[in-house]
Amino acid sequence: MSESAAETPADVFTAKGPASQDKPTRFFRRLARKPLAIAATAWLVAVSAAAVLAPWLAPADPLAQDLLAVKQTPSQAHLLGTDAFGRDVLSRLVYGAWPTILGIAEAVLIACALGFVLGLAAGYFGRWLDRAITQLVDLLLALPGLVILLSILAVFNRDMTVAMVTLGIMGSAGIARVARSATLNVRNELYIDAARISGLGDAAIIVRHVVPRIIGPLIVQLSLFAATAVLAQTGISFLGLGVQPPAPTWGGMVYEASQTITDDPWLLAPSGGAIALTVLAFGLLGDSARDAAAEGWTRGTRRGRRPAPSPRPTPSPRPTPGPTPATAAASPTAVLSVRGLTIVADGDTGERVLVDGMDLDLEQGQTLGIVGESGSGKTLTSLAIMGLLPPGTRATAGTMVLEGARYNLARPETLRRLRGSTLGMIFQEPMAALDPCFTIEHHLLEVLRHHGKAPRSQAKARAIELLELVRIPDPKDVARRYPHQISGGMAQRVGIARSLAANPRVLLADEPTTALDVTVQAEILDLLRDLSEAESMAVILVTHDWGVVADSCDRALVLYHGETLESATVEQIFSAPQHPYTKALLRANPHNAAVGQPLPTIQDSLRELLDDHDKETVA
Amino acid sequence: MIPAPALLEVKDLHVTYGQSRRREFQALKGVSLAISPGETLGLVGESGSGKTTIGRAVLGQTPISDGSIAFDGEDITHAPRRRRKELGRQLQVVFQDPYSSLNPARTIGQTLAEPLSTDPSLSRDAIRGRIAEILRRVGMPEDTAERYPGQFSGGQRQRIAIARAVIGRPRLVVCDEPVSALDLSVQAQVLNLLNELQQDMGLAMLFISHDLTVVRHVSHRTVVLYRGQIVEEGDAQEVNDHPQHPYTQALVDAAPVPDPALQRAKREKRRARRLASATA
Numbered sequence A: 001m002s003e004s005a006a007e008t009p010a011d012v013f014t015a016k017g018p019a020s021q022d023k024p025t026r027f028f029r030r031l032a033r034k035p036l037a038i039a040a041t042a043w044l045v046a047v048s049a050a051a052v053l054a055p056w057l058a059p060a061d062p063l064a065q066d067l068l069a070v071k072q073t074p075s076q077a078h079l080l081g082t083d084a085f086g087r088d089v090l091s092r093l094v095y096g097a098w099p100t101i102l103g104i105a106e107a108v109l110i111a112c113a114l115g116f117v118l119g120l121a122a123g124y125f126g127r128w129l130d131r132a133i134t135q136l137v138d139l140l141l142a143l144p145g146l147v148i149l150l151s152i153l154a155v156f157n158r159d160m161t162v163a164m165v166t167l168g169i170m171g172s173a174g175i176a177r178v179a180r181s182a183t184l185n186v187r188n189e190l191y192i193d194a195a196r197i198s199g200l201g202d203a204a205i206i207v208r209h210v211v212p213r214i215i216g217p218l219i220v221q222l223s224l225f226a227a228t229a230v231l232a233q234t235g236i237s238f239l240g241l242g243v244q245p246p247a248p249t250w251g252g253m254v255y256e257a258s259q260t261i262t263d264d265p266w267l268l269a270p271s272g273g274a275i276a277l278t279v280l281a282f283g284l285l286g287d288s289a290r291d292a293a294a295e296g297w298t299r300g301t302r303r304g305r306r307p308a309p310s311p312r313p314t315p316s317p318r319p320t321p322g323p324t325p326a327t328a329a330a331s332p333t334a335v336l337s338v339r340g341l342t343i344v345a346d347g348d349t350g351e352r353v354l355v356d357g358m359d360l361d362l363e364q365g366q367t368l369g370i371v372g373e374s375g376s377g378k379t380l381t382s383l384a385i386m387g388l389l390p391p392g393t394r395a396t397a398g399t400m401v402l403e404g405a406r407y408n409l410a411r412p413e414t415l416r417r418l419r420g421s422t423l424g425m426i427f428q429e430p431m432a433a434l435d436p437c438f439t440i441e442h443h444l445l446e447v448l449r450h451h452g453k454a455p456r457s458q459a460k461a462r463a464i465e466l467l468e469l470v471r472i473p474d475p476k477d478v479a480r481r482y483p484h485q486i487s488g489g490m491a492q493r494v495g496i497a498r499s500l501a502a503n504p505r506v507l508l509a510d511e512p513t514t515a516l517d518v519t520v521q522a523e524i525l526d527l528l529r530d531l532s533e534a535e536s537m538a539v540i541l542v543t544h545d546w547g548v549v550a551d552s553c554d555r556a557l558v559l560y561h562g563e564t565l566e567s568a569t570v571e572q573i574f575s576a577p578q579h580p581y582t583k584a585l586l587r588a589n590p591h592n593a594a595v596g597q598p599l600p601t602i603q604d605s606l607r608e609l610l611d612d613h614d615k616e617t618v619a
Numbered sequence B: 001m002i003p004a005p006a007l008l009e010v011k012d013l014h015v016t017y018g019q020s021r022r023r024e025f026q027a028l029k030g031v032s033l034a035i036s037p038g039e040t041l042g043l044v045g046e047s048g049s050g051k052t053t054i055g056r057a058v059l060g061q062t063p064i065s066d067g068s069i070a071f072d073g074e075d076i077t078h079a080p081r082r083r084r085k086e087l088g089r090q091l092q093v094v095f096q097d098p099y100s101s102l103n104p105a106r107t108i109g110q111t112l113a114e115p116l117s118t119d120p121s122l123s124r125d126a127i128r129g130r131i132a133e134i135l136r137r138v139g140m141p142e143d144t145a146e147r148y149p150g151q152f153s154g155g156q157r158q159r160i161a162i163a164r165a166v167i168g169r170p171r172l173v174v175c176d177e178p179v180s181a182l183d184l185s186v187q188a189q190v191l192n193l194l195n196e197l198q199q200d201m202g203l204a205m206l207f208i209s210h211d212l213t214v215v216r217h218v219s220h221r222t223v224v225l226y227r228g229q230i231v232e233e234g235d236a237q238e239v240n241d242h243p244q245h246p247y248t249q250a251l252v253d254a255a256p257v258p259d260p261a262l263q264r265a266k267r268e269k270r271r272a273r274r275l276a277s278a279t280a
Helices: A002-006 A027-031 A035-052 A089-125 A127-142 A145-155 A160-187 A190-197 A202-238 A250-259 A265-301 A378-386 A412-418 A440-451 A456-469 A475-479 A488-500 A518-534 A546-552 A570-575 A580-587 A602-618 B051-058 B081-087 B108-116 B124-137 B142-146 B154-166 B184-201 B212-218 B236-241 B246-254 B260-279
Strands: A334-347 A350-363 A367-371 A393-402 A405-408 A423-426 A506-510 A538-543 A555-560 A563-569 B008-017 B025-035 B040-044 B066-071 B091-094 B172-176 B204-209 B221-226 B229-235
Touching: A027 A202, A027 A265, A035 A089, A035 A265, A089 A127, A089 A160, A089 A202, A089 A250, A089 A265, A127 A160, A145 A160, A145 A202, A160 A202, A190 A202, A190 B091, A190 B108, A202 A250, A202 A265, A250 A265, A334 A378, A334 A538, A350 A367, A350 A378, A350 A393, A350 A538, A350 A555, A350 A563, A367 A378, A367 A518, A367 A546, A378 A393, A378 A412, A378 A423, A378 A506, A378 A538, A393 A412, A405 A412, A423 A488, A440 A456, A440 A475, A440 A488, A456 A475, A456 A488, A488 A506, A488 A518, A506 A518, A518 A538, A518 A546, A518 B246, A518 B260, A538 A546, A546 A570, A546 B260, A555 A570, A555 A580, A563 A570, A563 A580, A570 B260, A580 A602, A580 B184, B008 B051, B025 B051, B025 B066, B025 B204, B025 B229, B040 B051, B040 B212, B051 B172, B051 B204, B091 B154, B108 B124, B108 B142, B108 B154, B124 B142, B124 B154, B154 B184, B184 B204, B184 B212, B204 B212, B212 B221, B212 B236, B221 B236, B221 B246, B229 B236, B229 B246, B246 B260
Parallel strands: A367 A538, A367 A555, A423 A506, A506 A538, B040 B204, B040 B221, B091 B172, B172 B204
Antiparallel strands: A334 A350, A334 A393, A393 A405, A555 A563, B008 B025, B008 B066, B221 B229
């Protein structure tokens, strides 16, 4: 072991961070990479250009009638044919784009300005302002849009501009809701607090920190609203309210086409097609914008809580890469043995090894600690044993012998039967492991019913028994409660009770006490130890805390970037750690450090230890 | 006890959350503490003890029901917004979560310039110089200022957050669980950095943590908080090694030590106490 470590340069452990990609691509650049977004934008730009440049673009006067050439299909002279009065359809279409585009622009601008300001103010300032704005928005959403529009048109003598402004005001409600919820999300970020503590004013915080983060969802909402505005505008024109015939409008053209639909069906195609394409373009643009925004979150530029473990810097040359028949013999006394477990992540650049040929043996009634820092693969190992690896990762090799039966870890579906029966599991976030909709008793009964065929009354008694077993005071009362009515420590006890329901032989505990207070942690660790003794249940305890290892484990296995550095009894690990990394990690613990002295960091320790190692080998 | 006049003095602080009287929750019930210039005060407690609330109250982030907070002799309990803005340069903060505390859409340089932006006397070049200087000081590479938070690991982000806190040369930094989200190996580096900065710049620190061993390592004095009240206060080493209050004792007993033999003894003691209390 120490040989391979000596070849690991000390600077491997300096945190270099996840492989630095190029600058996180901004929203618009991501959007510009989507072909559908480009096509949609191109169509919308073309329609807008046509609307503005109609007098120069249109081949003919849109009002000029030619009664000798009515209801024609497309030809050289009339590219899109003619209508019932022999007017050139293409020219009418081009001229008709103007009121539509103008109407959309009016509605969208009003909706955007009003909705953005209202939503931002409600989300950012909160309190009474939020309550007032939310009520207003609810009111706007409750109004029947079409009826309002028609009455506005009646009152204002069919003025399209007034109608579209009204539509914009009503549409602002939806925009405001989106802006408000996006702002609420950002508002809770700590960097907003930090900016405020640094003395920045609200205006500066909003411009620098809030607006850039809510612009994505807003664009999505706006483009969807624009699509609605197209339909509203053309709908009004179709009814003949708004712009008066014979002036060309898209909606009016649809109306004209509908009058001659039996003898000239073609006439519907240009106007109907233009409307459909425009609505589609806005919809697609919104879709692409949503995807582009979502990529921003999921690319890990935001909460890359666990920066994807970088590929192992220097894969130390192992004498025997991968599982070999020599190591493949499982320990005969072990209740659980794993050989050659290899887990990979599928990435853009091919497979990345996250856990490399891991072996472990768990003796009956013992507790094995899997120790490592983030990215070491300790959680993945426990998940692989349960067959619950997260999407994007998979086990490519590995066999497990559990109570004499062999399982292939690369085929997780074969492990399904074991989960919750022979293998139990508890998690780091006890509250997240319970469904808030159901009582504690329901959670336990669910598992009991799944595994045993006991009648209901018996199962209920067993549920109370389980809660007693995990030392919950007044179990009958707790059984009736919902998860939010109990504390975190209590929730973890319920989690343990649930995993005990089927008398598992092995319990996997993934950082079971990390989220808990120390006094509660001590109780839970005591409980796990007593249960393991009383039920002769073996436990795999995944942790990063050396104190927990010293407290609860019989053996420990140290993982670093997916490689097992050493595996020994707890006494050996603490008194005579073999691997420099283990030594360094133990020394970095403030518990062992002299007060007033800098803590020995991993880099310092490794440099020192490697120097010593060199001297020894030279001597 | 305190030779120099206190830099921060909190007197009989009460903070109550909740709108209606029936559902209100008393987060702090009369807490008094003082920090001298250049001193680190450790604040230890479990969840719900009110330790974070004290930090937020000092920073003006939470309304105060009763009591007073004085900074450098000036009462800032209900300081108006304008005064708070100016205080921003003297009173800073480092949060627990290094991911949420940096805006992913802004470069490190933009983030670091923020605390300096309230000082009109600084030119652009001066700000750039200060950023380069502070990045060097916290051990980050030179091109950091042009990069985005997404390109750094948790430990590096915490260094950047510390750089943001100290770039304006504050006199007091509130550290709210600054190493709890970090790996052990990174935790040591960040603790060392905080200690060095504290000594070099003569910073006073309010170091909030749930971990007594971490607090012992960085603090001069320790205050133990339980359900919104101080139960014990004293020399950091003393509180850790010879706790007086039963709650502090329980806290020390419960914290597992990285030594199997010692920990076994601790565990047996704990078990005996539990059995005794169960039969009693």
